[in-house]
Amino acid sequence: MGDLDRSELIEYFIAEAEDYVNTLARGIQELEFGNQDTAQIEELFRAAHTLKGAAAIVKFNTIRNISHKMEDVLEALKDREMLATQPVVGILGYMLDVVKDLIQGIAEGKPEKTEVESDLITKAEAVINEAKSAQPEPSAPQVNAAALAVSAATSQVPAEENKWGKRREDSEFFTGNFIKYDVRKIEDMLNLIGEITIMKNYLIQKTKGTETIADEIFFSGRRLLKEVTNFAEKYAYSLPTNVKYIDPLLSEFGELEFDRYDELNLFSRKLQEITNDINEALATLSEFFDAFDLEVKQIGNMLTLLRYDITEMRMLEIGRLFQRFARPVKDLAAESGKVIDLKITGSDTKIDKIIFEKLFEPLMHIVRNAVAHGLETAEERISKGKSENGTLILSARRDGSSVQIEISDDGRGIDTQKLLKQAVSRNLLKADDELSEEEKLSLIFVPGLSTSATADMVSGRGMGMSAVSSKISDLSGTIEIINSENGTTFKIRIPSTLAITNAIVFKAGNMEFLITANIIEEVIQIDSSSDIVEPDMSMINYRGKHIQSRYFSELFGVPKAADDRSIKFAIVCNISDKKVAIIVDKVIAQEETIVKPLNEFLSGLYIYSGATISGDGTVRFVVNPARIFEAQSAPVELQSFPVAKPETGVVLVVDDSLSIRKYASSFLEQRNFTVLTASNGLEAFNILQDNDKIDLIMTDLEMPVMHGYELIGRVKESHKLRNIPIVVLTSRSADKHKDKALSAGASDFLVKPFDENTLSDILRKHFQLTA
Amino acid sequence: MNMTKEKSETDSHIDDVTYNVFKVGEKEFLLPVDTVREIIDVSRIFPIPMAPDYIFGAVPLHGGRVIPAIDLSKIHPTGEPLYSSAKLVVVNAGKENIGFLSETIPYLVSFSPDIPVDGLINVEEFFETYRVKGPWHGRP
Numbered sequence: 001m002g003d004l005d006r007s008e009l010i011e012y013f014i015a016e017a018e019d020y021v022n023t024l025a026r027g028i029q030e031l032e033f034g035n036q037d038t039a040q041i042e043e044l045f046r047a048a049h050t051l052k053g054a055a056a057i058v059k060f061n062t063i064r065n066i067s068h069k070m071e072d073v074l075e076a077l078k079d080r081e082m083l084a085t086q087p088v089v090g091i092l093g094y095m096l097d098v099v100k101d102l103i104q105g106i107a108e109g110k111p112e113k114t115e116v117e118s119d120l121i122t123k124a125e126a127v128i129n130e131a132k133s134a135q136p137e138p139s140a141p142q143v144n145a146a147a148l149a150v151s152a153a154t155s156q157v158p159a160e161e162n163k164w165g166k167r168r169e170d171s172e173f174f175t176g177n178f179i180k181y182d183v184r185k186i187e188d189m190l191n192l193i194g195e196i197t198i199m200k201n202y203l204i205q206k207t208k209g210t211e212t213i214a215d216e217i218f219f220s221g222r223r224l225l226k227e228v229t230n231f232a233e234k235y236a237y238s239l240p241t242n243v244k245y246i247d248p249l250l251s252e253f254g255e256l257e258f259d260r261y262d263e264l265n266l267f268s269r270k271l272q273e274i275t276n277d278i279n280e281a282l283a284t285l286s287e288f289f290d291a292f293d294l295e296v297k298q299i300g301n302m303l304t305l306l307r308y309d310i311t312e313m314r315m316l317e318i319g320r321l322f323q324r325f326a327r328p329v330k331d332l333a334a335e336s337g338k339v340i341d342l343k344i345t346g347s348d349t350k351i352d353k354i355i356f357e358k359l360f361e362p363l364m365h366i367v368r369n370a371v372a373h374g375l376e377t378a379e380e381r382i383s384k385g386k387s388e389n390g391t392l393i394l395s396a397r398r399d400g401s402s403v404q405i406e407i408s409d410d411g412r413g414i415d416t417q418k419l420l421k422q423a424v425s426r427n428l429l430k431a432d433d434e435l436s437e438e439e440k441l442s443l444i445f446v447p448g449l450s451t452s453a454t455a456d457m458v459s460g461r462g463m464g465m466s467a468v469s470s471k472i473s474d475l476s477g478t479i480e481i482i483n484s485e486n487g488t489t490f491k492i493r494i495p496s497t498l499a500i501t502n503a504i505v506f507k508a509g510n511m512e513f514l515i516t517a518n519i520i521e522e523v524i525q526i527d528s529s530s531d532i533v534e535p536d537m538s539m540i541n542y543r544g545k546h547i548q549s550r551y552f553s554e555l556f557g558v559p560k561a562a563d564d565r566s567i568k569f570a571i572v573c574n575i576s577d578k579k580v581a582i583i584v585d586k587v588i589a590q591e592e593t594i595v596k597p598l599n600e601f602l603s604g605l606y607i608y609s610g611a612t613i614s615g616d617g618t619v620r621f622v623v624n625p626a627r628i629f630e631a632q633s634a635p636v637e638l639q640s641f642p643v644a645k646p647e648t649g650v651v652l653v654v655d656d657s658l659s660i661r662k663y664a665s666s667f668l669e670q671r672n673f674t675v676l677t678a679s680n681g682l683e684a685f686n687i688l689q690d691n692d693k694i695d696l697i698m699t700d701l702e703m704p705v706m707h708g709y710e711l712i713g714r715v716k717e718s719h720k721l722r723n724i725p726i727v728v729l730t731s732r733s734a735d736k737h738k739d740k741a742l743s744a745g746a747s748d749f750l751v752k753p754f755d756e757n758t759l760s761d762i763l764r765k766h767f768q769l770t771a
Numbered sequence: 772m773n774m775t776k777e778k779s780e781t782d783s784h785i786d787d788v789t790y791n792v793f794k795v796g797e798k799e800f801l802l803p804v805d806t807v808r809e810i811i812d813v814s815r816i817f818p819i820p821m822a823p824d825y826i827f828g829a830v831p832l833h834g835g836r837v838i839p840a841i842d843l844s845k846i847h848p849t850g851e852p853l854y855s856s857a858k859l860v861v862v863n864a865g866k867e868n869i870g871f872l873s874e875t876i877p878y879l880v881s882f883s884p885d886i887p888v889d890g891l892i893n894v895e896e897f898f899e900t901y902r903v904k905g906p907w908h909g910r911p
Contacts, residue, residue, distance in 0.1 A: 191835070194835055195835060198835065511817075511818070556820040557821070558820050594835055596835050596837060599836070599839055599867055599868075599869070600864075600865070600866070600898075600902065601838075601839050601864070601867060601869050601898060601901075601903065602819070602822065602826070602839055602902075602903050603902070603903070604902060604904045604905045604906075605819070605821055605903050605905070605906050606905070606906070607821060607906045611829065611837040612835070613831045617815070617831060618815075618817065619829045619830075619831050621819070621820075621829075
């Protein structure tokens with residue numbers, strides 16, 4: 001990501017400002033009704049405070065200053081320095097109204113208005129001073145009595161008429177840009193879009209059918225016109241003289257009777273005219289269909305956009321999935337006496353919620369294998385001349401409609417010799433079989449083969465690489481391994497969403513099936529004589545190499561079509577590290593379609609990954625090629641892949657303001673840091689517990705659940721965490737806060753809105769960065 | 772045309788259990804009425820290559836879902852069925868639906884719960900027993 005421009009930050013600001021403004025609005029109303037509960041005022045205070053911080057980050061200084069003043073008023077209320085008298089509550093409400101107006105203006109894209117500020121602040125100060133001086137020695141019963149008095153006062157004076165001007169009547173503030181929504185509703189919408197897409201495809205099909213009919217009529221019309229013209233030419237002029245010779249009967253007619261032929265003449269001319277009219281109409285019809293076609297296509301495009309937007313709504317950041325591996329990696333490393341650095345990149349890559357959930361298990365298996373078997377102990381690493389700590393990198397990036405995930409370790413690599421021995425001992429291969437390194441490596445996907453001699457505690461709980469491969473293929477994904485003595489990389493490609501699938505439709509016999517496009521390498525025509533290596537079509541020649549293939553109709557027992565031809569098509573697919581081909585009778589089309597998961601009753605038929613319904617209501621099954629070729633080894637092709645760029649360090653940003661988290665993240669990510677975020681102290685502390693590799697903590701002080709001071713205290717108490725430097729990032733500029741934070745153990749103190757250079761200086765101090 | 776189930780209120784006692792009765796060949800099968808979701812006309816059933824023989828094919832439902840149509844004559848000795856104007860009795864099995872082919876429009880019947888009934892299908896049990904275990908697998 002990296003570049004987060006100001007307009008994007010403003011979006012975040014508006015989203016969160018809405019929440020705070022609504023909290024304040026409700027709270028101020030409560031105050032008006034005389035509810036002066038301390039916890040309530042505390043909440044209001046925090047809302048004003050966070051609003052101030054968020055506004056400062058996007059440099060909306062008027063909002064910042066007004067909310068700062070609100071914070072002052074609320075603080076005085078909180079500390080019982082004054083009472084929530086009617087003027088006090090009035091000025092709070094009025095300030096909030098101004099803030100609402102300002103935010104509304106920003107949401108509409110106007111610059112922030114500044115002229116209201118000074119007058120308002122002066123008024124507010126006057127009210128505060130008055131209220132404070134009017135305050136008697138505070139004691140609890142008195143406060144309650146005063147509150148009651150206030151309550152009585154406000155009930156007498158309608159809010160609309162207070163002296164700060166007319167109050168807005170709507171208490172719910174809403175700029176109209178953000179709402180929260182139930183994910184299941186999104187699911188429903190996607191289903192609906194799916195049905196509309198099916199209807200649209202049906203419409204296109206029907207239109208095509210109608211066009212064919214129009215063509216036929218057009219053709220018939222032309223024939224009719226031709227016939228009529230011929231007829232007319234033949235009889236119109238020649239009749240009077242020639243007809244006698246053609247038909248002896250006609251010779252009986254006298255000259256006077258020839259006017260009948262004139263009628264015939266007229267009739268043929270009329271026919272000609274009508275036929276021309278029909279043709280004219282058909283031409284118009286054809287134009288209509290052209291335009292109609294275009295419009296349906298436009299609907300299609302809009303549907304695609306709509307679907308894309310809605311699909312995006314249920315996408316999750318993959319970083320949340322990667323985060324779940326941090327703890328197990330740490331525990332497993334500790335169990336096996338290893339020290340492992342876990343690095344995560346591309347956390348913000350988004351992936352469909354459904355895929356997100358199904359990826360955990362297979363990825364966990366690969367991660368476990370890497371920690372338990374791939375990475376060596378410190379002694380072994382040192383003896384090999386490697387760095388003492390093993391490194392495990394989880395990375396993700398978007399590539400078109402797919403997401404590429406890589407799990408990479410710098411361990412000893414997969415022992416292919418061991419795999420080969422196992423395969424031989426299980427009679428899967430002969431001892432003298434010549435296998436390339438890649439072929440040996442692909443044995444890892446054969447069920448039952450493993451590099452670990454015994455099912456130990458760690459990998460014994462796993463599912464086996466064959467199952468990993470199946471799980472990935474069930475998600476229409478592919479897996480590839482890059483292996484050497486210096487480490488192993490698993491490269492997984494999966495579609496970023498399962499909602500709509502781009503698929504190739506093919507025909508076997510009279511039935512149609514689909515294969516998802518993202519696993520297809522290429523579709524080629526094959527000629528039985530030259531390309532088919534084995535007569536049973538179990539192997540074909542593909543670009544000079546022999547690859548495994550299957551003749552679909554025969555394997556699936558689909559009855560042959562009447563027009564069985566010798567030329568077939570091979571759909572070449574990428575599956576678990578190899579290329580294979582499905583030979584089909586005919587490839588029909590590529591289309592975007594809604595694939596529904598297979599009915600549970602049929603789920604054992606894992607050669608299908610789902611079913612779809614075509615435009616005309618035909619049920620078609622989606623074929624999973626990986627499952628067809630399961631448990632068989634074949635040649636492998638490998639590609640190079642880019643190495644993840646080294647990171648500068650891992651920083652945990654703790655702030656309850658989304659704007660600040662986003663801003664700090666983008667600032668740090670641009671400088672190659674890996675950023676973890678938490679919205680309060682407790683969340684941060686949990687992340688710290690699960691994560692060994694945090695180099696720096698940046699924290700706010702005022703936060704819900706657990707505030708910054710407590711977080712600093714807890715970190716400094718922890719033997720494991722106490723050495724992590726803590727930078728305090730706060731809008732509390734007073735020295736007492738600074739002193740308190742620094743004495744609690746913070747190493748730096750930064751006042752929001754912070755200056756980028758100051759932050760850079762602090763980072764440089766902790767990370768030895770080049771300027 | 773969809774015919775939703777309708778509990779017949781006439782001459783049934785409060786404690787009686789109501790069943791949906793459908794016919795395959797010579798045999799009648801009973802389903803507890805609350806397991807039946809709907810009864811639909813099937814004009815087209817699509818073959819499922821690799822499925823066991825008791826799965827006649829796949830039938831599309833509304834919303835793009837596809838359910839299996841089960842031919843009970845391949846499981847029980849019923850005699851040759853006549854599915855020419857078949858109905859599909861769609862039943863709820865957990866979160867899923869499956870369908871049983873019937874030669875006739877099913878009808879409702881109520882019995883006192885202590886009368887043992889013949890040909891009763893326990894949907895959950897059926898689902899677990901006959902769900903497809905794998906391709907090339909055949910019947911359980």
